[in-house]
Amino acid sequence: AQSVAQPEDQVNVAEGNPLTVKCTYSVSGNPYLFWYVQYPNRGLQFLLKYITGDNLVKGSYGFEAEFNKSQTSFHLKKPSALVSDSALYFCAVRGRTSGNTPLVFGKGTRLSVIA
Amino acid sequence: EPEVTQTPSHQVTQMGQEVILRCVPISNHLYFYWYRQILGQKVEFLVSFYNNEISEKSEIFDDQFSVERPDGSNFTLKIRSTKLEDSAMYFCASSEMGQGPYEQYFGPGTRLTVT
Incomplete structure (x- = not known):
């Protein structure tokens, strides 16, 4: 069975500092990995995904994520946090199977960037 | 930029009542999903839909739930007889x-409150 763990419920970071939101996964075979962000009263917005190839994936709003197969991790990073980055972040995984397969989400991490 | 829309944004209903949650997917998309998130918990997959039939469903999606694409634009989730534990945010994708x-592209969600 596929699963995603986001070990931190809350991450606090000062504006301008680098941020990391952690994600580890469990899936048979090689995964597709995704990060989504949710702002208040909005749906989940796609940030970036890992398919194959380069372990460092760049996405929207200056975010990037590093795929580490040996540690089964896909941590979300940003070199310099903005107050506007404050939101709820979800990591998700999808197995490499055929068919209309769902995403499996972590429980989310609330990022608070303090000015 | 095209968006997934959902109505209503908030639905309050009494236990045992039927509710229909509505979604308008992105127009050229062919694969549709419903997820839900109980307050403070993970985003959970309910059902996926393609070519006018269910592709996959989770254990949550029991006989009380049904989905339909009644026309070329809408995608609905019906709960026949709501229970208190159905209270959650429901996301269409x-x-x-x-x-x-x-x-997957997500809508803003419908908050269902069952009293």
Whole structure:
């Protein structure tokens, strides 16, 4: 069975500092990995995904994520946090199977960037 | 930019009543999904839909739930007889393709409160 763990419920970071939101996964075979962000009263917005190839994936709003197969991790990073980055972040995984397969989400991490 | 829309944004209903949650997926997308998030918990998959039939469903999606694409634009989730534990945020999503690397686009959600 596929699963995603986001070990931190809350991450606090000062504006301008680098941020990391952690994600580890469990899936048979090689995964597709995704990060989504949710702002208040909005749906989940796609940030970036890992398919194959380069372990460092760049996405929207200056975010990037590093795929580490040996540690089964896909941590979300940003070199310099903005107050506007404050939101709820979800990591998700999808197995490499055929068919209309769902995403499996972590429980989310609330990022608070303090000015 | 095209968006997934959902109505209503908030629905309050009494236990045992039927509710219909509505979604308008992105127009050229063919794969549709419903997820839910009980307050403070993970985003959970309910059902996926393609070509006018259910592709996959989770254990949550029991006989009380049904989905329908009544016309070329709407995608609905019906709960026949609501229970207190159905209170959650329900997200609709759509995708261009159903397999692995294609991201799903989410609506803003409908908050269902069962009293």
